[in-house]
Amino acid sequence: MSISSPLDSNDVAPSPSRSRRSWDPVVKVTHWSIVTTILANALITEEGSGAHIWVGYALAAILALRLLWGLIGPAEARLSAFPPSPRRALAHLRDIRTGRKEVHRSHNPLGALMVYAIWSMLGVIIASGIVMAGPPSTAFLNPAEQSGAVTGQAVAGHGDHDDDERDEGAEGEDSVWEEVHETAVNLLYILIALHIAGVVFETRRSGREILLAMLPGRA
Amino acid sequence: MQERRRALERRAVATTFLVILQALATIFFVADIAGDIADDGWSMHLLVETGATAALLAGVVFGALQLRWLILRARLDETAVATARGAMSDLIRQRFLDWQLTGAEADVALFALKGFDAAEIAHLRGAASGTIRAQLARIYAKADVHSQVGLMALMVEDLVDGDAIKPVEA
Numbered sequence: 001m002s003i004s005s006p007l008d009s010n011d012v013a014p015s016p017s018r019s020r021r022s023w024d025p026v027v028k029v030t031h032w033s034i035v036t037t038i039l040a041n042a043l044i045t046e047e048g049s050g051a052h053i054w055v056g057y058a059l060a061a062i063l064a065l066r067l068l069w070g071l072i073g074p075a076e077a078r079l080s081a082f083p084p085s086p087r088r089a090l091a092h093l094r095d096i097r098t099g100r101k102e103v104h105r106s107h108n109p110l111g112a113l114m115v116y117a118i119w120s121m122l123g124v125i126i127a128s129g130i131v132m133a134g135p136p137s138t139a140f141l142n143p144a145e146q147s148g149a150v151t152g153q154a155v156a157g158h159g160d161h162d163d164d165e166r167d168e169g170a171e172g173e174d175s176v177w178e179e180v181h182e183t184a185v186n187l188l189y190i191l192i193a194l195h196i197a198g199v200v201f202e203t204r205r206s207g208r209e210i211l212l213a214m215l216p217g218r219a
Numbered sequence: 220m221q222e223r224r225r226a227l228e229r230r231a232v233a234t235t236f237l238v239i240l241q242a243l244a245t246i247f248f249v250a251d252i253a254g255d256i257a258d259d260g261w262s263m264h265l266l267v268e269t270g271a272t273a274a275l276l277a278g279v280v281f282g283a284l285q286l287r288w289l290i291l292r293a294r295l296d297e298t299a300v301a302t303a304r305g306a307m308s309d310l311i312r313q314r315f316l317d318w319q320l321t322g323a324e325a326d327v328a329l330f331a332l333k334g335f336d337a338a339e340i341a342h343l344r345g346a347a348s349g350t351i352r353a354q355l356a357r358i359y360a361k362a363d364v365h366s367q368v369g370l371m372a373l374m375v376e377d378l379v380d381g382d383a384i385k386p387v388e389a
Contacts, residue, residue, distance in 0.1 A: 024290045025231035061243035135254035
């Protein structure tokens with residue numbers, strides 16, 4: 001150990017390992033499970049199938065927990081730590097241009113806008129999905145009927161024994177919601193691409209911290 | 220330290236998944252109740268189901284609060300250890316200055332404080348164990364103690380507040 005003035009360690013003492021940026025386990029788990037549900041519904045489950053709808057409900061539960069965590073979680077996970085502020089986003093852009101690297105405890109202002117954009121898109125996707133699928137119990141019980149309703153054609157001929165009132169007129173309405181659902185999903189893909197591009201950019205600009213902070217193993 | 224942090228993180232992750240499942244169940248029942256009310260209006264059965272759902276929702280919120288407590292406590296623990304480590308380093312540095320240890324002696328004394336014996340320190344520093352033993356003897360003389368345990372006790376003595384610990388067992 002180097003024996004210098006005993007006083008100079010005062011600068012070091014109040015900065016424990018917390019100064020290193022890292023998300024808490026709840027943020028990490030909700031982030032990666034949302035990734036999993038999006039991948040599952042995009043690649044694996046059949047559109048409008050019971051599994052697709054259930055994964056959608058799981059996504060709703062995860063998002064709900066993350067929003068709740070935004071109210072009661074640790075300081076850096078709270079919504080108040082990264083308010084959607086175009087003014088601060090512009091200031092951050094100026095920082096990028098001038099090469100200044102400010103340390104953000106939470107999301108950086110541009111990242112914050114991305115977070116809210118992705119969350120609202122997920123909200124639209126979940127809402128339109130629920131409108132089409134109905135309550136989870138029926139979605140689970142009649143997956144065939146639901147997928148029939150989603151394709152929005154040739155349902156009138158069969159399968160209208162107990163759901164008459166809901167199927168009537170729902171055809172046109174459902175295709176509107178289907179449109180909303182698909183458009184929102186496509187927008188979500190664009191947002192995700194931008195998000196990944198943003199992470200790559202920040203990683204190049206400010207180091208691997210931003211990437212490591214979301215990976216497991218660093219509480 | 221590392222082990223404890225990992226165990227805490229595992230527990231937090233498991234709890235998070237549990238809370239997500241609870242939230243999913245809550246959404247299931249809320250949607251189910253809303254559908255039933257839209258179809259048939261209120262009934263005694265629905266009233267009870269609504270109560271159960273409210274309890275489930277309370278469980279979700281409580282689970283999330285529990286998670287926060289877990290995480291904040293782990294961080295407090297981490298901060299306390301970091302602060303103690305800083306204080307310990309300060310104290311050691313101060314004492315070494317007081318005793319006017321040479322650079323080599325300070326290195327050896329630090330290893331001694333960490334619990335290494337003369338042979339191990341010799342190996343670590345690539346020196347003869349006779350040299351280390353002589354250095355240790357000079358360190359003990361300067362610090363006015365007779366053994367390695369005495370040296371450690373000097374440091375602990377200043378850092379541990381006995382009165383703060385005793386009442387816990389009372």
